[in-house]
Amino acid sequence: MTNFDEFAASSENARALWYTAPGECALRAAKLPGLEGDMVLVRTLATGVSRGTERLVCRGNVPQAEWQRMRAPFQEGHFPFPVKYGYAAAGIVEAGPDEFLGSSVFCLFPHQSVFTVSAGHLVRIPSGIPLERAVLAASMETALNALWDGMPSPGDHICVVGGGVVGLLTAWLAARIPATRVTLVDVNPARREMAEALGCAFSLPENVPQNLPHNQDLVFHTSATAAGLQSALSAAGDGATVIEMSWYGDAPVPALLGSDFHSRRLVLKSSQVGRIRAERRDRWSFKRRLETAMSLLADPVLDRLITHRIPFDSAPERLPALFDDPDALAAVLTYE
Template structure:
């Protein structure tokens, strides 16, 4: 047993809006020394605030979660590290794991990074995997006019992928005008919710707000699909099903990364999807989605600010190397 086997430290949410570093169980399997982890702002904000509904306590468990909802709980799912033992020593891998200095996981849960993908950018893998699943659920195709309401990390990545569909016209819609530059960098147009957009073939909602969902439904054209990709936790959201909702014959579809679309399951599994997500991150332009970095030791004091700052996209956590 190494020193790390008895001294791993992790971020724990221990009460509403309160986090601290505590010792953590390493688990079983291959030892990995963490280099970076990524904060998934939307989901982790709900966990940090104790807003995970009791009905979702089991479904929301992360693969390496320790503790139980609501508190205390060790939560997170975007870690990049180096294998520290065995034949794979030194290999860079991605794992669905909370913010922790080192950990053990079964070998099949460690996905090697592709060549030319730096560990610093690989923390976006879980978000890219979600974006890929959303695009599949939307059934967006070549030439479609696509609106994405909410230019956070997931929304921006959906836009990035959708903009690569031949002939597509993709617009990121956000209340934050500063996201216009991000949209253009990713090959998308930008609009505020008040801007008039032509009727869209597909609309994706990722803002996790009631107002954003209303905007998404308003942008949808006749018989268009609206994908609700936000998770609202325990919040109750009013959905405007009056007005033109029925006459336009809109389709409101949920998307959640925990399960692949049924049309993909004959050929795809979670491992293939994650491998593909990592390959899609090889584009250096995606570094623009990393908007800040803290060390793990700084994280307890900064966590609330990071999660509640609307300017935050992906905030990266760095770990000291021995």
């Protein structure tokens, strides 16, 4: 049974985070649609900040050609500013159909204290997965999609260049494949401990290709830097594929595609979570992929990826600086 009292109270107090100008954000009142049909009211307890994408949004670096494709599912406003952006919300259903009341759920919704959506947009969070860890589902979905694009096999030597959240999740997934040897490459030596906790080796980029990793069967690039892309190409073995997962916004990216790029028959292939690999599209919906990504978060070791917890009220002051913190990984906005 719908709890209309909860809905009425929440409608008056809902607030959302908006990116309002380069390097600036603010909290604004949010208007909630009414509860009709299968609509539910979700009280947000945690949202995840996508440091890569939201950094570009915060700085106004989303290229105009991508303004439509880069819209988040429940975005309000328009690029470049002002825009309500985000896609990793976890909370509790407080009103709506009886079968959802009290459920812990995830939704691809922006940073907002309470929101209403159709129940079809929700993914239930399995018991045993804390809500803070559940906000990693969007990043896990990106990593899962990249593995589909890369098609790794048991026994492969795999390199992941870039130790952000998506890179670490990609490395962790790849390391679960039997007999693989996965190496994380990052400029930050502090990432070694994290890589080893996730079952991977570690290398600084200056060690490529003289030491490990070299002659890799498959390489994923997630650093969003030209230097990282070059390290990825250097680590790839002859005939190997480099999966480019980085999104650079409107920044030009120089790449050395002369030298031995052609003679070694290297393949540079894009991967983007907005599309499912063609061979899977007839069977895999976006919701099935997201539910699968959520199920992969059952391992408590992934809590290590959460390095910052920021009260929602403090987000306008703290988020812009967080985007420039080289030691930050997953940041979670908390709502209690």
